[in-house]
Amino acid sequence: IKSIGVLTSGGDAPGMNAAIRSVTRAAIFNNMRVFGIYRGYKGLISNEIEEFKTNSVSNIIQQGGTILKTARSAEFMDPEGRKVAFENMQKHGIDALVVIGGDGSLTGASIFGNEYDIPIVGLPGTIDNDLNGTDVTIGYDTALNTIMQSVDKIRDTATSHERLFFIEVMGRNCGFLALNSAIAAGAEAAIIPEISLKKDQLGELIEQGFRKSKNSSIILVTEGEITGGALQLAERVKQEYPQYDVRVSILGHLQRGGSPSAQDRILASRMGIAAIQALLENQRNVMIGIRENEIDYVPFKRAIKKEREISEELREVLLISSI
Numbered sequence: 007i008k009s010i011g012v013l014t015s016g017g018d019a020p021g022m023n024a025a026i027r028s029v030t031r032a033a034i035f036n037n038m039r040v041f042g043i044y045r046g047y048k049g050l051i052s053n054e055i056e057e058f059k060t061n062s063v064s065n066i067i068q069q070g071g072t073i074l075k076t077a078r079s080a081e082f083m084d085p086e087g088r089k090v091a092f093e094n095m096q097k098h099g100i101d102a103l104v105v106i107g108g109d110g111s112l113t114g115a116s117i118f119g120n121e122y123d124i125p126i127v128g129l130p131g132t133i134d135n136d137l138n139g140t141d142v143t144i145g146y147d148t149a150l151n152t153i154m155q156s157v158d159k160i161r162d163t164a165t166s167h168e169r170l171f172f173i174e175v176m177g178r179n180c181g182f183l184a185l186n187s188a189i190a191a192g193a194e195a196a197i198i199p200e201i202s203l204k205k206d207q208l209g210e211l212i213e214q215g216f217r218k219s220k221n222s223s224i225i226l227v228t229e230g231e232i233t234g235g236a237l238q239l240a241e242r243v244k245q246e247y248p249q250y251d252v253r254v255s256i257l258g259h260l261q262r263g264g265s266p267s268a269q270d271r272i273l274a275s276r277m278g279i280a281a282i283q284a285l286l287e288n289q290r291n292v293m294i295g296i297r298e299n300e301i302d303y304v305p306f307k308r309a310i311k312k313e314r315e316i317s318e319e320l321r322e323v324l325l326i327s328s329i
């Protein structure tokens with residue numbers, strides 16, 4: 007491999023820049039040329055490609071977002087679009103790709119890599135932590151800290167007014183952000199999709215009596231249809247229990263922003279170097295994962311399978327620590 011392309015795709019996550027930096031520098035260290043591809047697969051199709059040198063990635067490790075920009079591309083879902091993408095790679099002499107993104111981006115990478123016999127290595131870049139085969143994804147720790155700090159602030163007002171707060175966080179179909187930020191911020195409960203599929207969590211909370219001995223309550227809720235989202239849950243409580251002073255806060259996009267945490271910067275730096283190492287070892291169609299602090303190569307198929315389970319132990323920690 008003489009020349010690689012790097013892109014970020016799907017939702018942005020803090021730490022993507024640290025990953026771009028380390029991929030670029032590891033490739034140059036190993037005498038490869040590096041091309042930055044702007045706007046994910048969209049830019050691969052519209053040929054927004056620029057050669058990167060070591061200083062192209064200077065002073066970005068501390069920046070949130072992604073200097074390569076990110077986008078969603080419907081054209082890439084289509085074989086015609088992918089053909090144009092491949093032709094653009096050929097024009098620049100790019101032999102291999104490093105794709106930084108979530109499950110959708112890695113699904114696209116898997117299809118593209120097989121279709122054109124291109125070595126592609128993925129990095130898990132998503133705040134949702136919803137990929138298999140890695141303990142954590144790039145951006146997750148920063149988002150968790152952002153949510154925790156926001157909940158701390160909401161708690162001040164919740165306590166003063168003796169209110170019941172539903173705080174909605176991101177995560178798509180995955181409850182890691184809600185559950186772990188609930189533990190970190192000392193919230194009373196987390197309503198997460200994995201459990202909503204099995205039982206009525208709000209119903210149980212109502213039965214127990216929300217506030218127990220407390221004068222305010224904070225409940226973290228994962229966004230989306232499976233849980234119903236914070237607004238819908240709050241509405242249900244308001245109707246059934248008008249005595250409660252219920253409020254909703256949807257944290258929204260602030261969860262994606264901000265300077266990456268030390269953990270995310272280190273994770274992204276390690277994974278970026280590992281991606282180039284994997285390509286040198288002739289690996290392809292794998293995502294770089296981290297398990298028990300060791301780098302691992304996870305086949306795309308396994309990485310994107312929707313089977314990641316939430317830990318019972320974590321649920322218990324929240325349950326016991328919030329009595």
Ligand code: ATP
Pocket residue numbers: 015016017018047077078079080082083084107108109110111112113114115117131132133134
């Ligand atoms: P996040 O989880 O943070 O939202 P993501 O990578 O899952 O990130 P998606 O919007 O699902 O984000 O996917 C990003 C892009 O990957 C899509 O816009 C599309 O270009 C490509 N992609 C997703 N699924 C496929 C597929 N089945 N075939 C080809 N390309 C795909």
